[in-house]
Amino acid sequence: MIAIEDVSKRYADGTVAVDRLSLQIPDHSITVLVGPSGCGKTTTLRMINRMVEPSSGTIRVNGEDIRSRPVNALRRSMGYVIQNAGLFQHRTILDNIATVPRLLGWSKERARARAAELMERVGLDPGMARRYPYQLSGGQQQRVGVARALASDPPVLLMDEPFSAVDPVVRRGLQEELLRIQEELGKAIVFVTHDMDEAITVGDRVAVMRTGGRLAQFASPDELLSSPADAFVEEFLGADRGIRGLSFLSTRELTLDRTAVFPVGSDWQEIAGRADTPAQVLVTDAGGRPLGWADPTAWGGEVEALEPHGQTFEVGRDSLRVALDRAVLSPTGQAVAVDGAGQVLGVVGQETIAAAIRAARRRRAADPEPGPSQVEAAR
Ligand SMILES: Nc1ncnc2c1ncn2[C@@H]1O[C@H](COP(=O)(O)OP(=O)(O)OP(=O)(O)O)[C@@H](O)[C@H]1O
Numbered sequence: 001m002i003a004i005e006d007v008s009k010r011y012a013d014g015t016v017a018v019d020r021l022s023l024q025i026p027d028h029s030i031t032v033l034v035g036p037s038g039c040g041k042t043t044t045l046r047m048i049n050r051m052v053e054p055s056s057g058t059i060r061v062n063g064e065d066i067r068s069r070p071v072n073a074l075r076r077s078m079g080y081v082i083q084n085a086g087l088f089q090h091r092t093i094l095d096n097i098a099t100v101p102r103l104l105g106w107s108k109e110r111a112r113a114r115a116a117e118l119m120e121r122v123g124l125d126p127g128m129a130r131r132y133p134y135q136l137s138g139g140q141q142q143r144v145g146v147a148r149a150l151a152s153d154p155p156v157l158l159m160d161e162p163f164s165a166v167d168p169v170v171r172r173g174l175q176e177e178l179l180r181i182q183e184e185l186g187k188a189i190v191f192v193t194h195d196m197d198e199a200i201t202v203g204d205r206v207a208v209m210r211t212g213g214r215l216a217q218f219a220s221p222d223e224l225l226s227s228p229a230d231a232f233v234e235e236f237l238g239a240d241r242g243i244r245g246l247s248f249l250s251t252r253e254l255t256l257d258r259t260a261v262f263p264v265g266s267d268w269q270e271i272a273g274r275a276d277t278p279a280q281v282l283v284t285d286a287g288g289r290p291l292g293w294a295d296p297t298a299w300g301g302e303v304e305a306l307e308p309h310g311q312t313f314e315v316g317r318d319s320l321r322v323a324l325d326r327a328v329l330s331p332t333g334q335a336v337a338v339d340g341a342g343q344v345l346g347v348v349g350q351e352t353i354a355a356a357i358r359a360a361r362r363r364r365a366a367d368p369e370p371g372p373s374q375v376e377a378a379r
Pocket residue numbers: 011012013015016017035036037038039040041042043044194
């Protein structure tokens with residue numbers, strides 16, 4: 001646990017970068033510092049590993065004032081990842097990753113073996129071990145940066161805009177990789193970004209800072225989106241915060257319609273003749289997987305003539321945001337719900353999803369603590 005207690009930083013020129021900041025950063029979680037340019041995020045991060053000394057206040061790690069430890073020992077207990085990775089250009093990838101273990105006195109063999117293990121952990125091809133940083137893409141270099149920071153297995157990881165220099169697709173991949181690694185390793189991660197979407201994707205808790213280095217709100221992403229503390233936070237969250245908030249609501253409670261789903265070999269004349277048959281039905285293959293939409297009164301039974309069903313959503317794993325997106329994009333206004341094996345569980349229309357959203361909001365208003373199913377849907 002890192003405790004930032006009433007910490008301020010005034011630089012020599014009089015700039016107040018951080019103003020009486022207090023934050024509790026728990027173990028086994030990702031705490032994000034987010035806010036506009038110049039609001040003091042980097043300064044806060046650097047005070048944790050004493051690259052910047054606070055003007056006042058105290059920072060403790062597991063109850064111990066960080067000033068009571070030699071600065072080198074403190075820094076080695078904290079991995080540090082920066083934008084553009086900051087790799088040593090004249091060292092191979094393997095030796096970049098092995099840097100801290102070597103500084104700690106490990107033998108070359110042991111440090112390199114550890115580095116090779118970390119390359120695998122962060123998703124780097126072992127064939128890259130002997131390359132130099134300039135021979136890697138930006139995204140690959142960032143992975144090396146993460147591997148290097150993890151090399152001595154520090155309990156704390158400080159990440160300063162680690163993924164800002166790569167394109168959105170690579171960035172998304174790096175975020176997913178970080179969440180996967182964190183699931184395995186359970187570090188105390190402090191992650192700086194100015195991108196609210198990134199904060200919401202990777203953060204267990206998000207500290208929104210405002211210019212002048214003051215804390216505007218410290219909350220879970222879900223809480224932030226549903227109850228911004230003030231107009232500044234609301235504006236920073238952006239115009240679509242309502243839609244983004246649906247990412248935290250589970251599809252488990254959705255009422256699915258099974259009466260509009262039929263396997264391809266059904267008696268279509270009989271189905272078309274029924275009074276209660278919907279105007280559009282979803283046709284599945286013999287294994288229960290979706291094939292496409294049909295109007296049973298006009299369809300001749302050819303699979304090629306079916307209207308594409310588009311993307312499906314998985315009940316329980318995907319959020320209401322995904323379900324709504326699928327319904328909006330569907331030619332029939334209905335989203336196709338499947339299980340983990342891809343078999344159709346039913347279909348659900350926009351009205352039903354809207355009702356589920358209202359019900360989830362009512363439940364949340366009655367019990368503001370997010371339930372496990374809501375948390376589970378967050379990723
Ligand atoms: N060494 C320094 N001397 C004087 N002022 C500084 C120094 N370093 C940072 N500042 C100022 O302190 C304030 C906070 O800077 P900081 O880098 O912590 O912000 P940030 O939120 O990380 O910004 P960005 O998102 O642009 O990286 C800014 O006004 C900045 O100009």
